[in-house]
Amino acid sequence: MISHKEIIIRLILSAITGGLIGVEREVNNRPAGLRTHILVSVGSALMMLVSIDGFYDVETGLRTADSARLAAQVVSGIGFLGAGTIIKTGSNIKGLTTAASLWACACVGLAIGNGYYLGGLLTSVIILFTLMSLRSIEKRIFKGKYKKLEIISINRPGLIGEIGMLLGKHDIIIKDINIVDGEIEDREEHGTMEIHFMVKVRKNFNPNNFFREIYKIEGIFEALFYGRKIHDNNFQVL
Template identity: 50%
Template sequence: MLTDMQVIVRLLLAVVLSGLIGLERQFHKRTAGLRTHILVSLGSCLIMLTSLYVFDIYSSKVPLDPTRIAAGVITGIGFLGAGTIIRDREGIRGLTTAASLWAVAGIGMAVGCGFYVGAVFTSVLVLVVLFFLRYIENIVFDEQKKAK
């Protein structure tokens, strides 16, 4: 059984990690920014904590599978992510934001079940993708435009 302090630390870590990713999205004026990313991760973390809590209480009485709740979270985040995707004359926008929401849901779930290394390293990788690969894409695509 987790202590109250462990629960609080996990929830705060989910806020910090997803907040960094949300800041990048907010900075680039995307549809889902700081608050949305934090709320998705925080909710996912709480769902995992609740799943672990219920498993601890009832596993000796009823056969439970705590991973079933996690699967439901991933499905639900898919619907939320779909709301950030916009198709217009210029093409499709919002795919990266939808993917980042899915990623912070996973980060929140990892923190919730105590998989800190996975959560922190994934957060770093997501930030690398969002910050640095944007510049590489711009350089490559600018060169391609100039070549035409």
């Protein structure tokens, strides 16, 4: 049987580790923040404690059931909560990292609840490092490889397909597409949208030819590349 002191230590420690992970998510304005991560971590630790101590026959001192089955349900059950943090907007999907952090936080809670302090604490440190530091490292790695192409156009069927065909014609690789619907300020047109492409261009990429052709696509009235506004026949190589 686990002592009362040990139970208190494990629950408080799981709350602290879950809270640290939750603070990082809260600062970045994610769907699941401080309170959610604390609840997940503490709840997981409690389930592990119940698994350890809750299936003993006091008189015989023997287990009355497989205690691992209760803790195992936490790992699979946390997926329902994680799925609620995933948001799909157009073709853009957000919340996968938060869902993963919730799952990892549940695992940390199970580990600490089982008294596996080294594994739980070390995993918490790795999670925090991944969330706080690897984002900037990732941006530095891919900053030189991918460029942002922004297109403002009329919202009409088949437009993205035509743009995609043009990108393929110029051997431009698409990494990500984000669509922002809505009206553009200072314009009379309605039903406009912004399309943001993260693309990788070849060394022999000819921007002048590309932007001459992109303005031939019906509905496009503004394009930005490398953060600079591009007008038809007025593109300078950057």
